[in-house]
Amino acid sequence: MKPTRTLLRGLEVMEVLSRASEPVGPTRVAELVGLDKATVGRLLHTLCEAGYARQNDSGAYQLTAKIMRLASGATLQPGIRELAHGHLLALRDVTSETVHLGIRDDDQVIYIDKIDGTHPVRLVSAIGQTMPLHTTALGKVALAWMAVDEREKLLARLPLTARTEFSIVDLDSLRAELDRTRARGYAIDDRENEDHARCVGAPIVAQDGEVVAMISVSGPSYRVTDADRVADLGMKCRDTAAIISGEFGRTGTI
Structure with missing residues (x-):
């Protein structure tokens, strides 16, 4: 043939x-x-x-990163996945919640690694799955650390579609949330992507300041119940991302 x-x-x-x-x-x-x-x-x-x-x-x-969905868990950036994986395991162990590693692909986020939490009830997600930028902690991280002119071009064409009643669909409100995200060093998804899930995320940053990937910690809202728990997860996520960023800066692996 x-x-x-x-x-x-x-x-x-x-x-x-x-x-x-x-x-x-x-x-x-x-x-x-x-x-x-x-x-x-x-x-x-x-x-x-x-x-x-x-x-x-x-x-x-x-x-684009869509080709990832054709390969079972394959990634266009194996270096960052390998570099981050051990730290993601450690982050899961100290939080007991599900941890993701993601990258931005134009107007969406793609999971390139996932480690399930230790609790019997876990969030459903998969490597290669795509999610919106404006409703996810990973996506907010990508937007918050983006150059302002690049971000505004993207926001101008980004459909701010509501996924839950808590989704931010107003552009000015989203900009304000991104400013808060950058200031505290981590993003928060407060039931904005899924009705019963809260999530925090932080950037893995190269030496030139570019965000090369993002990590997150996610849990059901009945376990992640208050601001103190969200802040604790956020700081742990932020600290882990900073460690990975430091190793990435030394190795240049991606």
Whole structure:
């Protein structure tokens, strides 16, 4: 049986994008795969339509993290996952709650690691699962530590859809919450993404100040019941993220 040529060409384009350290223009992609620009343009458009690539304001392309969902627990950033995993275990052990590691993929968050809490009743989530930015602690972290001009461009097109009655759907209210998040060093999701769950999150930051990933601690609201418990989890999450950030700064692994 002969292979499907279009599929093979599309995979070649994906491989080119995966090896690039920055977004690549269609002309350069065409040169690297040895195809004409029109063919590459159609392939890139198809990848964007399917959600596996995106085009930036300058017309260059890069892969999204959607491909993670095709691989059982695989991640586009294995270095940060491996670096963080032991610390996530330790954080789970001191909190007894579910811990996540996530990255931002444009207007959503993707879980790239998860460690279940020790309690019989746990929150349901999975590696590779995507969540909104504005209703999750991980997403608020990504927004709060983003450059203001970049954040405002994103907020301008971000659908502030309510997931619960507690979701923040007003832009000014969200901006104020992001300011509070940055000031205290951790984000809070107070039943905003799921009716019966509270969550805190903190950034893993590179030496240049860029957030490369986020960690969170989540528990059912009947266990995480008051401001003191939320603050305790938030500070533990923040401290763990700072330790991982320090190790990341020394190794440069990602």
